[in-house]
Amino acid sequence: MELVRTPAESGLIDLCQTPSIEGPSWFTARQDQARDEFISLGLPHRRVEEWKYTDLKSGLKSLYPKASSQTPPSTTALNEALGATLATLEAHRLVLVDGVFNADLSDDAIGSDVELLPLTDGLKDASPWLEGLGDNLGQDRDAIQALNLVTMQGGVALRLAEKAKLDKPVHIIFANTNMKASSFASRLYFDIGAAAKVEIIETHISLNQDVSLQANIVTELMIGDWAQVSHVKFTKDTSDSVHLANVSGKLGKETDYKFFQFTLNGGITRNQIYMRYEGDEAKADISGVALLNGMSHADMTLVMDHDAVGCESRELFKTVLDGTAQAVFQGKVIVQPGAQKTDGEMMSKALLLSEHAEFDSKPELEIYADDVLCGHGATTGQIDDELLFYLKARGIEDAQARALLIQAFVGEAFELVENEQVREMMIDHAVAWYNQA
Amino acid sequence: MLEIKNLHVEVEGQPILNGIDLTVPKGEVHAIMGPNGSGKSTLSYVIAGKDDYDITKGDILWNGESILEMDPAERVAAGVFLAFQYPIEIPGVATMTFLRTAINSVRKARDEEELSIPDMMKLIQSQAKQLAVKPEMLKRGLNVGFSGGEKKRMEILQMALLNPGMCILDETDSGLDIDALRIVSEGVNALRGPDRSMLVITHYQRLLNYIVPDKVHVMSDGKIVKTGGKELALELEESGYAEYDEDAA
Ligand SMILES: Nc1ncnc2c1ncn2[C@@H]1O[C@H](COP(=O)(O)OP(=O)(O)OP(=O)(O)O)[C@@H](O)[C@H]1O
Numbered sequence: 102m103e104l105v106r107t108p109a110e111s112g113l114i115d116l117c118q119t120p121s122i123e124g125p126s127w128f129t130a131r132q133d134q135a136r137d138e139f140i141s142l143g144l145p146h147r148r149v150e151e152w153k154y155t156d157l158k159s160g161l162k163s164l165y166p167k168a169s170s171q172t173p174p175s176t177t178a179l180n181e182a183l184g185a186t187l188a189t190l191e192a193h194r195l196v197l198v199d200g201v202f203n204a205d206l207s208d209d210a211i212g213s214d215v216e217l218l219p220l221t222d223g224l225k226d227a228s229p230w231l232e233g234l235g236d237n238l239g240q241d242r243d244a245i246q247a248l249n250l251v252t253m254q255g256g257v258a259l260r261l262a263e264k265a266k267l268d269k270p271v272h273i274i275f276a277n278t279n280m281k282a283s284s285f286a287s288r289l290y291f292d293i294g295a296a297a298k299v300e301i302i303e304t305h306i307s308l309n310q311d312v313s314l315q316a317n318i319v320t321e322l323m324i325g326d327w328a329q330v331s332h333v334k335f336t337k338d339t340s341d342s343v344h345l346a347n348v349s350g351k352l353g354k355e356t357d358y359k360f361f362q363f364t365l366n367g368g369i370t371r372n373q374i375y376m377r378y379e380g381d382e383a384k385a386d387i388s389g390v391a392l393l394n395g396m397s398h399a400d401m402t403l404v405m406d407h408d409a410v411g412c413e414s415r416e417l418f419k420t421v422l423d424g425t426a427q428a429v430f431q432g433k434v435i436v437q438p439g440a441q442k443t444d445g446e447m448m449s450k451a452l453l454l455s456e457h458a459e460f461d462s463k464p465e466l467e468i469y470a471d472d473v474l475c476g477h478g479a480t481t482g483q484i485d486d487e488l489l490f491y492l493k494a495r496g497i498e499d500a501q502a503r504a505l506l507i508q509a510f511v512g513e514a515f516e517l518v519e520n521e522q523v524r525e526m527m528i529d530h531a532v533a534w535y536n537q538a
Numbered sequence: 539m540l541e542i543k544n545l546h547v548e549v550e551g552q553p554i555l556n557g558i559d560l561t562v563p564k565g566e567v568h569a570i571m572g573p574n575g576s577g578k579s580t581l582s583y584v585i586a587g588k589d590d591y592d593i594t595k596g597d598i599l600w601n602g603e604s605i606l607e608m609d610p611a612e613r614v615a616a617g618v619f620l621a622f623q624y625p626i627e628i629p630g631v632a633t634m635t636f637l638r639t640a641i642n643s644v645r646k647a648r649d650e651e652e653l654s655i656p657d658m659m660k661l662i663q664s665q666a667k668q669l670a671v672k673p674e675m676l677k678r679g680l681n682v683g684f685s686g687g688e689k690k691r692m693e694i695l696q697m698a699l700l701n702p703g704m705c706i707l708d709e710t711d712s713g714l715d716i717d718a719l720r721i722v723s724e725g726v727n728a729l730r731g732p733d734r735s736m737l738v739i740t741h742y743q744r745l746l747n748y749i750v751p752d753k754v755h756v757m758s759d760g761k762i763v764k765t766g767g768k769e770l771a772l773e774l775e776e777s778g779y780a781e782y783d784e785d786a787a
């Protein structure tokens with residue numbers, strides 16, 4: 102059957118014809134393949150199982166023009182857009198202006214055992230450690246992952262040597278400088294050596310307030326044995342934005358990966374996470390908070406693929422919905438044959454502040470081993486009137502009492518953010534949100 | 539002065555309070571006793587402003603003004619405070635944060651200056667000490683994992699901190715051991731004064747040995763059926779409620 106193309110889809114197919122990044126033959130071969138994949142798949146829609154609740158074919162009304170990097174912002178302008186806490190964050194900065202790495206705004210000296218490559222340069226030189234790039238850990242690409250591979254304008258790759266320990270976190274800033282709504286695709290690639298340790302803070306900001314974006318960001322993490330990686334991501338897009346993110350990670354033996362996503366409003370947001378446990382006794386903690394109002398739609402789709410012995414996955418998500426917002430949580434735990442002693446626990450809780458808000462949850466277990474411990478749960482609730490009355494009976498007025506209860510609901514998740522400055526910044530944003538709810 | 543006038547209250551069409559008349563003058567302490575289910579907690583909730591109840595008749599006046607249209611937080615600001623029979627656990631709300639928010643909310647509503655954090659800490663810690671509330675409890679989630687007695691002491695701590703003119707204590711003594719009963723009673727007695735009225739709901743005359751009431755009321759089937767002096771509590775301890783129970787009569 103001939104696909105009916107939406108205008109956005111046709112625009113994306115046009116974009117696919119001229120990739121922005123050149124590379125060695127293995128890379129162009131992957132791009133060619135990805136182009137065919139996108140053309141045959143088209144934008145994901147509700148009849149694609151994994152995209153049942155997030156229909157991009159109907160959601161992506163029109164394609165914004167490709168971001169064209171104007172004059173890069175000054176550091177002052179960048180700091181202003183970051184806000185006080187993030188601007189003063191003790192961290193090594195890596196700045197991507199409209200999806201393309203900007204060396205002038207970034208720290209050049211991250212550490213002697215760290216190699217940094219803007220993706221364009223890296224691909225021209227064809228550094229051998231980049232060879233996993235775009236391979237999607239050997240998994241079939243979905244349409245959005247394929248699209249990213251062909252249309253990515255830039256990105257950054259970071260390689261940490263064995264036992265590398267950074268003195269500060271790495272702050273990756275996606276800064277949009279366009280005055281008008283625009284789209285970009287970008288990619289992060291991490292090759293983390295055995296027993297290395299890194300803290301990644303990823304933020305997305307607009308230099309011009311309220312500019313809408315369509316972003317497609319892929320993050321690939323190759324995590325060596327015993328390495329420890331913490332990755333915190335914060336988005337606060339406009340209601341006309343589309344943020345599509347894929348994070349996939351390969352976990353070596355006894356690795357420890359932590360990911361935290363904080364979504365504040367936005368238009369359509371999808372964070373799709375794929376973790377593959379390749380080494381025994383690896384651990385991954387995937388968690389987050391989403392505060393959604395208006396017509397925001399946020400989708401968190403996780404696949405924890407256990408293919409080693411004695412691994413652990415923990416997921417905790419808290420979502421608060423107001424207005425006609427919709428949140429989607431799809432969490433799948435796969436336990437491959439032989440992945441004995443897997444310990445997987447998933448929990449996603451939603452608090453509905455409005456009767457028009459919606460929370461869709463789809464937990465799945467696919468277990469092919471017998472000695473495993475896997476559980477999942479999802480709850481949807483409203484503010485408890487008894488608790489509310491108790492607070493009011495202590496002189497706390499209604500709005501503030503509600504804010505306290507929302508804070509109490511999400512607090513447990515924010516606790517998982519280890520960086521105190523970042524956690525406080527998130528809580529400040531959250532408190533401002535509760536007070537408006 | 540608290541005046542309850544011919545108060546009729548229903549829940550889902552079911553009458554619970556059937557014409558309560560009760561006045562607690564300024565500076566007096568009154569006790570309410572009565573069998574289980576007679577409507578004591580309902581009365582206290584209605585005074586505090588819980589909205590699950592239909593007030594079909596009557597009025598509640600505090601210092602001459604009806605409080606029925608006020609929301610619960612406004613009633614607290616006006617000086618009416620209820621210590622709950624069953625304090626609620628609120629995980630995720632740190633006790634200290636909660637106390638600070640409550641104190642400053644009430645101060646703001648009363649046009650008093652908000653307290654700075656150090657002043658606030660000093661105030662809370664000194665009151666907590668008097669009521670033998672361990673500093674460690676202030677760090678935990680509100681009432682989370684507190685023992686029954688600890689929860690009751692926390693209620694009295696809040697009462698002391700919010701400086702109400704009308705204290706309603708709903709079975710504050712139940713669940714307290716002998717020492718805690720003495721500590722809590724001392725805390726309550728310390729709050730007694732010419733400007734403060736109290737309504738103490740209890741099943742046990744023992745509490746009234748510590749907090750000696752000016753008057754004792756007996757409530758049965760949603761009505762005040764007898765009022766007397768402190769000796770009435772002793773009589774009840776002897777004879778029970780049989781003579782007030784319509785069904786038994
Ligand atoms: N929300 C409600 N819905 C239905 N019935 C209620 C509700 N609240 C109270 N009641 C009923 O009203 C009556 C009075 O209850 P209340 O809790 O006021 O009694 P009490 O005098 O405080 O009893 P106790 O001494 O056991 O504390 C009881 O029969 C109770 O079941």
Ligand SMILES: [Mg+2]
Nearest residue numbers: 578579580623
């Ligand atoms: Mg009661």
